Amino acid sequence: MIEANELKTTTTDPAVAAMTCVETDALFAGLERALDNGRGFVFVTDAGGRLKGFASLAAMRQAFLKGGHLTSQTLGDVAEPWGSSSVLLGVEPVLNGEGRLIGIDEDVPQPFLPVSEPDLTHREMRYAFDAFLSTWISSTGDYIRRFEQDFADKVGMAHGVATSNGTVSLHLAMATLGIGEGDEVIVPDLTFAASINTVMHVGARPVLVDVDRDTWCMSAEAVERAITPRTRAIMPVHVFGRPAEMTEIAELAKARGLYIIEDCAEAHGAKYDGQPIGSFSDISSFSFFANKIITTGEGGICLTNDADIAARMRMLRDHGMRPERRYWHEEPGFNFRMTNMQAAIGCAQVERMDELLAMRADVNARYVKALSGIPGVSFPPAMDQRVEPVTWFSCAQVPEDKRAELIAACKAVNIDLRPFFHGLSSMPAYRKFARKCPNSAWLSRTGVNLPTSRRVDDAMVARIAGVFESVLGRNS
Ligand SMILES: Cc1ncc(COP(=O)(O)O)c(C=O)c1O
Numbered sequence: 001m002i003e004a005n006e007l008k009t010t011t012t013d014p015a016v017a018a019m020t021c022v023e024t025d026a027l028f029a030g031l032e033r034a035l036d037n038g039r040g041f042v043f044v045t046d047a048g049g050r051l052k053g054f055a056s057l058a059a060m061r062q063a064f065l066k067g068g069h070l071t072s073q074t075l076g077d078v079a080e081p082w083g084s085s086s087v088l089l090g091v092e093p094v095l096n097g098e099g100r101l102i103g104i105d106e107d108v109p110q111p112f113l114p115v116s117e118p119d120l121t122h123r124e125m126r127y128a129f130d131a132f133l134s135t136w137i138s139s140t141g142d143y144i145r146r147f148e149q150d151f152a153d154k155v156g157m158a159h160g161v162a163t164s165n166g167t168v169s170l171h172l173a174m175a176t177l178g179i180g181e182g183d184e185v186i187v188p189d190l191t192f193a194a195s196i197n198t199v200m201h202v203g204a205r206p207v208l209v210d211v212d213r214d215t216w217c218m219s220a221e222a223v224e225r226a227i228t229p230r231t232r233a234i235m236p237v238h239v240f241g242r243p244a245e246m247t248e249i250a251e252l253a254k255a256r257g258l259y260i261i262e263d264c265a266e267a268h269g270a271k272y273d274g275q276p277i278g279s280f281s282d283i284s285s286f287s288f289f290a291n292k293i294i295t296t297g298e299g300g301i302c303l304t305n306d307a308d309i310a311a312r313m314r315m316l317r318d319h320g321m322r323p324e325r326r327y328w329h330e331e332p333g334f335n336f337r338m339t340n341m342q343a344a345i346g347c348a349q350v351e352r353m354d355e356l357l358a359m360r361a362d363v364n365a366r367y368v369k370a371l372s373g374i375p376g377v378s379f380p381p382a383m384d385q386r387v388e389p390v391t392w393f394s395c396a397q398v399p400e401d402k403r404a405e406l407i408a409a410c411k412a413v414n415i416d417l418r419p420f421f422h423g424l425s426s427m428p429a430y431r432k433f434a435r436k437c438p439n440s441a442w443l444s445r446t447g448v449n450l451p452t453s454r455r456v457d458d459a460m461v462a463r464i465a466g467v468f469e470s471v472l473g474r475n476s
Contacts, residue, residue: 011049015104019043019091023052023076027068030055030075032122038454041089043101044079050099053079054089090455106459113460114416115393116291117453119356123348131344139318141340143347148301150350151286154269155278157303159310161317162338162346166265166287169300170198172336173261173283174233176302176313179204183232185261188218188244189423189440191237194287195263196424196433199235207231208425210437214381217244220252233259238267238277240449241293241390242380246272246280261285265300268293269357271388278303283313288342293392294349294356296342360391363456367394370465373475376402377468393449395420399472400445406471407448415464420447 011017020043021030033042034057041056055075063069063078082093090110094103131143144162152160163169179185183204187196190211199206209222216239223234234253236244246262253260264270264278265287271277278284286292288299304310315321320333338346349356371377376399383389398406403419410417423444425434450456450464469475 011101013103016043016101019104020045020101021055021075022047023074023079025075027060027063027073027075027078030078031057031060031064032125034060035125036121038119039089039091042075043093044075045101049101051082051093051095051101052076053081055079056089106457110414110460110463112414112416113451113455114453115418115449115451117455118290118295118297119352119359119454120345121348121352123351124345127344127348128341131341134340136340139337139339141343143340143343144338147296147338147343147346147350150347151301152303154350154353155276155284155303157279157284158305159303159307161302161304161310161313162343163300163302163317163336164338165298166285166289166292166300167194167198168334168336169285169287169302170194170235170261170263171201172313172317172334173285173302174198174202174204175316175334176309177233177259177261177282179232179259182230184228184230185233185235186218186223186226186231187235187424188237188239189425189435189437190216190239190421190443191263191424192265192421193424193427193429194265195235195237196430204232205230206430206433208430208433208435208437210435210439211239211443213439213442215244215383215387216240216242216380216443218249220245220248223249224252227256227258231256231258233261235261235263236281237263237265238270240380240395241267241270241392242383243267243270243272243277243387243389246275246277247386250280259283265289265292266392267390269353270390273386274388279305282306283309288346288349291393293360293390294346294353296338296346296349299338299342299346301338357390359454360394360452363452363454363461364391364394366456366458366461367396367450367464370461371396371468371475374465374468375473377472391452393418394452396448396450397443397446398448398468402471403446403448406468409467409471410464413463413467415467416451418449420444420449 018037088111092105092108148160181203185199187206196206212219260281262281262284284303288296316333317336320329320331322328378397407417423440424430
């Protein structure tokens, strides 16, 4: 296999090489390199390394759509001169006296930095293209099987059942376990609404519990207090990559004969007591939405170690049809299937999962270093040694009365800062189930999610720190 980074370059500086193609390179070389460098464009030079211009993903996509790859168009044909339209690319080429590209200056105005961006490389592109070319574009195909197995292996589980998103995977889990009318499911107050919505959609009653002030998740103690004779299941949510105390919750569930449906949408790769989260429950559910640690665009998966549960999930996912008897339905099921095209992207992402986790951890470490001394800023409490959290979105807490101003100041310089979820008890949709949840309310009033992507390097963090200082006062 040839990789874009094996192409001939005109520079020995790896940072410049990752951003550069030669004008005689094929369109696809530029596409792959612009994806891999995460900037969405490449510099285009002549064979002597002199800057000819740049080729953006947008321009290369246009050329591809017009069939440029058929007429052997090269990057020289699509390159635009460096100038006014390149202003918002976030870098400036550094040239020597002969016009040769010798470096990259990032100390220039930056394009909008969202809280999250999908991290897609040539690998995802090749697999998705391959799935398309195979014509298996619907919900059967080799990539589906491979993705289900690869992701289940990653979490150490026997069976994976891929779904169209991480909401229906929760729904499928509960439907498979027969949870419905008359049942109660214990859900934490601080989570994305999909956790509680799905409990309501299967007809069960959500019982909200406050989260722990340190872990930010439900505690076994809070769960124990919420158990009633109607409780059928516990839904721990590992919010923002922080694992709930799963050993204790699993012991409690076993002692009280309750199911656990783990909502791992935000914590791929995290561990508790050395064991991957997602492996403590009857069924665990993950999301692969575009802002998640790994993505399939839209997508989800249910994992289980129980072959019968897996078989029932497969049947319910596919309209409740018996796999060995086409068009025979023993109960009304759903169409909760993932497509082979999504799974193809997922296969590449699973291969890159450790790299993506490391990138997120690095970004988080940069924020902790740069923002920790700023008045009123704090980071999530360190977790017990038994716990290995991961970074989904980097999180910080800021003074409640300054949060809106801080978000506005970041927005003014093109940086996205997002407030935490609202506590479920505070919202009209869940008024019937509201409980006093002071910890969740406090987190939701003070928490912010920071941009977490590979564009967040030291220079970007310094910029963000500058905005924080302008609103909150100087770093001590
Ligand atoms: C905790 C939690 N559960 C469930 C979901 C739902 O996942 P999806 O967006 O894939 O439906 C999300 C994601 O947004 C989430 O954060």
